[in-house]
Amino acid sequence: MAQLTGMEQEQEDIKQHRSDDRVVKIVLFGAGKRGVKLLHYLLSMDNTEIVAICDRSDDSALRAAAVCTEAGKKKPSVYSGDRQSVAEILDREKPDAVIIATYWDSHAGIALEAMRRNIYPGIDVPAALRTDDLWQLVETSENTGTPCMMLENWSFRKDNLAVLNMKRLGMFGKIVHCHCAHSHNCIDHWFFDSESGEARWQAEYLLKYNRMQYPTHALGPVISWMDINRGDAFSEIYTIASAPLGINEYFRDRFGEHHPEAGRKYRQGDIVTSVLSTKKGKTLVINNDLQLRRPYANRWMLQGTRGVYDEEKGSVYLADFSPEYQKWEPWQPYEEKYNHRWWQTDFPSPSFRGADYIMLRQFTEAVRRKGPVPLDVYDSAVMSATIELSGISAEKKKSVPFPDFTRGKWQTNQEYFAV
Numbered sequence: 001m002a003q004l005t006g007m008e009q010e011q012e013d014i015k016q017h018r019s020d021d022r023v024v025k026i027v028l029f030g031a032g033k034r035g036v037k038l039l040h041y042l043l044s045m046d047n048t049e050i051v052a053i054c055d056r057s058d059d060s061a062l063r064a065a066a067v068c069t070e071a072g073k074k075k076p077s078v079y080s081g082d083r084q085s086v087a088e089i090l091d092r093e094k095p096d097a098v099i100i101a102t103y104w105d106s107h108a109g110i111a112l113e114a115m116r117r118n119i120y121p122g123i124d125v126p127a128a129l130r131t132d133d134l135w136q137l138v139e140t141s142e143n144t145g146t147p148c149m150m151l152e153n154w155s156f157r158k159d160n161l162a163v164l165n166m167k168r169l170g171m172f173g174k175i176v177h178c179h180c181a182h183s184h185n186c187i188d189h190w191f192f193d194s195e196s197g198e199a200r201w202q203a204e205y206l207l208k209y210n211r212m213q214y215p216t217h218a219l220g221p222v223i224s225w226m227d228i229n230r231g232d233a234f235s236e237i238y239t240i241a242s243a244p245l246g247i248n249e250y251f252r253d254r255f256g257e258h259h260p261e262a263g264r265k266y267r268q269g270d271i272v273t274s275v276l277s278t279k280k281g282k283t284l285v286i287n288n289d290l291q292l293r294r295p296y297a298n299r300w301m302l303q304g305t306r307g308v309y310d311e312e313k314g315s316v317y318l319a320d321f322s323p324e325y326q327k328w329e330p331w332q333p334y335e336e337k338y339n340h341r342w343w344q345t346d347f348p349s350p351s352f353r354g355a356d357y358i359m360l361r362q363f364t365e366a367v368r369r370k371g372p373v374p375l376d377v378y379d380s381a382v383m384s385a386t387i388e389l390s391g392i393s394a395e396k397k398k399s400v401p402f403p404d405f406t407r408g409k410w411q412t413n414q415e416y417f418a419v
């Protein structure tokens with residue numbers, strides 16, 4: 001049977017879905033801030049059942065189970081502490097999918113146990129921290145035939161998908177260069193408790209490493225704009241880091257100079273910049289900028305031979321379409337005109353209108369039809385690999401080769417994301 005395109009597959013799904021009430025059973029690992037947010041979206045969907053909640057903390061697991069019953073859904077099993085192994089939980093619950101929103105060091109292990117049982121893992125970012133673990137995810141997905149998806153929500157944003165539609169229509173010409181950033185002060189709320197200033201689990205990484213700690217939101221849309229793993233592949237990464245000044249200064253200002261964090265020596269530079277090149281001669285600059293006081297920004301920019309998109313300016317210039325020669329025009333009308341079909345859909349409520357809902361809906365639909373996931377294991381691996389590789393490059397002060405997780409298949413792989 002001829003392979004269906006993404007659009008045909010989706011129409012087929014919609015037809016089937018009318019008569020297909022199969023419930024997708026899900027186990028949630030990690031019921032902290034992010035896990036509970038994802039839980040709300042999953043509970044809003046028809047034919048999705050949370051069969052179990054697992055968290056190291058009794059309180060978090062019980063609170064999340066209560067969220068399910070308050071939403072009028074079945075009470076899930078609750079696993080807390082480390083009394084049961086991941087394997088035991090999966091063997092007992094037999095879910096179709098797991099959602100993993102735990103600490104970074106456990107993502108790969110849970111996903112591997114799931115795939116070995118043909119259970120789809122949806123892993124919150126990053127898929128794993130170590131390149132060896134990423135290879136294991138790739139190989140296990142290939143050997144078991146179980147798709148594995150990192151839940152990179154910014155790939156599903158309305159603006160980014162419209163840019164992708166336009167890129168596919170050739171409106172930017174041949175893609176030459178992209179820029180992206182995660183500029184988001186996470187010191188005042190995510191790495192440390194916002195009230196007490198106490199270190200949360202993530203802060204340990206800032207003591208141990210100097211690298212792009214959280215690059216996947218920046219990279220998500222860019223890898224499909226640049227055809228990474230589908231016609232092109234990253235070849236090298238070079239990274240430099242600024243001095244670490246922001247954390248100490250924030251703690252001095254907020255809690256006084258005697259606060260332990262005001263003087264602690266952090267390895268993590270305030271702004272880490274990586275430059276990547278591709279096999280086909282494209283370039284990319286990424287900034288990791290998580291510990292300075294500043295407004296949020298992603299600074300997505302895509303530049304081709306016939307046009308340029310600048311997210312921060314809210315502007316676009318297209319040599320073949322823009323009315324004035326080399327003058328910016330507003331982006332918004334293009335976002336509406338080239339709106340992706342995933343955004344032309346009903347949302348359960350206005351507050352769920354967003355990238356997270358679309359991403360989870362696409363993921364659960366893929367699980368229901370036992371088909372490919374919207375972001376595959378190779379893309380998940382590429383985005384996550386920049387973490388360890390950027391650290392190695394910054395330390396060695398030289399560029400390092402980028403692994404090819406597709407083992408050459410990037411040359412013949414067809415585009416698939418949001419096609």
Ligand SMILES: NC(=O)c1ccc[n+]([C@@H]2O[C@H](COP(=O)([O-])OP(=O)(O)OC[C@H]3O[C@@H](n4cnc5c(N)ncnc54)[C@H](O)[C@@H]3O)[C@@H](O)[C@H]2O)c1
Pocket residue numbers: 029030031032033034035054055056057060100101102103104106124125126151152153201
């Ligand atoms: N995509 C996004 O926009 C986004 C936003 C925030 C966080 N995240 C990701 O979500 C994940 C969780 O972040 P968070 O902010 O919710 O952290 P959190 O500390 O609020 O929650 C993590 C929870 O996982 C539990 N946990 C840790 N290891 C576990 C294990 N092995 N088994 C079971 N439970 C375990 C902890 O007890 C905690 O309740 C991280 O990977 C983070 O990068 C993604």
